[in-house]
Amino acid sequence: MTKRALITGITGQDGSYLAEFLLEKGYEVHGIKRRSSSLNTDRIDHLYQDPHEDNRKLVLHYGDLADSSNLTRIINDVKPDEVYNLGAQSHVAVSFEAAEYTADIDALGTLRLLEAIRFLGLEKKTRFYQASTSELYGLVQEVPQKETTPFYPRSPYAVAKLYAYWISVNYREAYGMYACNGILFNHESPRRGETFVTRKITRALANISQGLESCLYLGNLDALRDWGHAKDYVRMQWLMLQQEEARDYVIATGRQASVREFVNIAAKELGITLRFEGEGVAERGIVEALDTNISSAIKVGDEIVRVDPRYFRPAEVETLLGDPSRAKNELGWEPEISMEDMVREMVAHDLKKARQLRVLKENGFDVAVNASQ
Numbered sequence: 001m002t003k004r005a006l007i008t009g010i011t012g013q014d015g016s017y018l019a020e021f022l023l024e025k026g027y028e029v030h031g032i033k034r035r036s037s038s039l040n041t042d043r044i045d046h047l048y049q050d051p052h053e054d055n056r057k058l059v060l061h062y063g064d065l066a067d068s069s070n071l072t073r074i075i076n077d078v079k080p081d082e083v084y085n086l087g088a089q090s091h092v093a094v095s096f097e098a099a100e101y102t103a104d105i106d107a108l109g110t111l112r113l114l115e116a117i118r119f120l121g122l123e124k125k126t127r128f129y130q131a132s133t134s135e136l137y138g139l140v141q142e143v144p145q146k147e148t149t150p151f152y153p154r155s156p157y158a159v160a161k162l163y164a165y166w167i168s169v170n171y172r173e174a175y176g177m178y179a180c181n182g183i184l185f186n187h188e189s190p191r192r193g194e195t196f197v198t199r200k201i202t203r204a205l206a207n208i209s210q211g212l213e214s215c216l217y218l219g220n221l222d223a224l225r226d227w228g229h230a231k232d233y234v235r236m237q238w239l240m241l242q243q244e245e246a247r248d249y250v251i252a253t254g255r256q257a258s259v260r261e262f263v264n265i266a267a268k269e270l271g272i273t274l275r276f277e278g279e280g281v282a283e284r285g286i287v288e289a290l291d292t293n294i295s296s297a298i299k300v301g302d303e304i305v306r307v308d309p310r311y312f313r314p315a316e317v318e319t320l321l322g323d324p325s326r327a328k329n330e331l332g333w334e335p336e337i338s339m340e341d342m343v344r345e346m347v348a349h350d351l352k353k354a355r356q357l358r359v360l361k362e363n364g365f366d367v368a369v370n371a372s373q
Ligand code: NDP
Pocket: 008, 009, 010, 011, 012, 013, 014, 015, 032, 033, 034, 036, 040, 063, 064, 065, 066, 085, 086, 087, 088, 089, 090, 091, 105, 131, 132, 133, 134, 183, 184, 185, 186, 187, 188, 193
């Protein structure tokens, strides 16, 4: 019997890799995409199947996590064996500006899906994966963080995801649903959204190397993250739904690096020699760093990586480091792609794009190089 999966957030980074992974496993994959005024399916266009074809393996449905009746209708039509709830307003900094929306989608959106499954009497058939996050640990209470480490969320995003975490646990305990949380640490790829720090760095440095941009503005260079590759992490999302019993797992690499180190690795990959100036700005603390001016700039050759206070967050998560022992011991999962290989792949991808833009520009075409945000 062909298994059916429903993915919310299929147009996002993880959704696109997960869709590829499940299609390769022979699944019929259904995804929810949002209506938008411009196309938003770039990441899955290579998987697209003409709606006029018979026996399609990938089917997209219009929908939104804010819309209960829409979600209930889709789940009723699809009757999925597995639901992967990856849809979210996933940007931590943006959640401070759109706190209520983030709560609606990230917290209540999860409840709406769980309720739809229960209301339709599918709670014993449909397995549920919740995209939880290392942001739950926020102000860390233990190093490294594992499944039993207490949570201390530090943003409207993390607080919304805390609700989603516990409501998934609650539906597992209250209704015997197979619902589980993957507590995923940061994971990146060439498909990463352009305003997350890693992609912002690889994209801007690639543009700088081609003379398309001259300055990369960043916030807290000393933030420490445990960065893995999205491809490795979606494999684990699937594995978590194939077990006898639902359980929550930390997914991480167990290695930590700072934003500054990420910049250095990407710059090395591009053959740019970094000259640091004004080191220590972030170490002196956010308040003092708010006075940052050009003297705190870090020069990359003749170009500049400049600390811009606008990218500091009202409350920051300074350090995250995961302990994925449970995933390794119980599910045999280990990350396969190193941070260096991941950065190499991201840089190569962005360099190719930057070169294309440069050639167009040199030949008189009007090209817009979106300044890194
Ligand atoms: P992305 O931001 O790349 O993708 C988010 C997806 O959610 C997109 O498909 C987006 O649609 C969709 N979405 C946003 N709002 C709604 C809505 N109102 N209704 C329906 N869908 C919506 O995130 P990632 O792929 O990186 O992450 C996937 C999930 O994992 C998210 O829940 C994220 O919070 C979580 N997570 C991510 C980590 C990471 O490091 N990447 C780590 C831990 C957790 P559209 O394309 O139209 O914007």
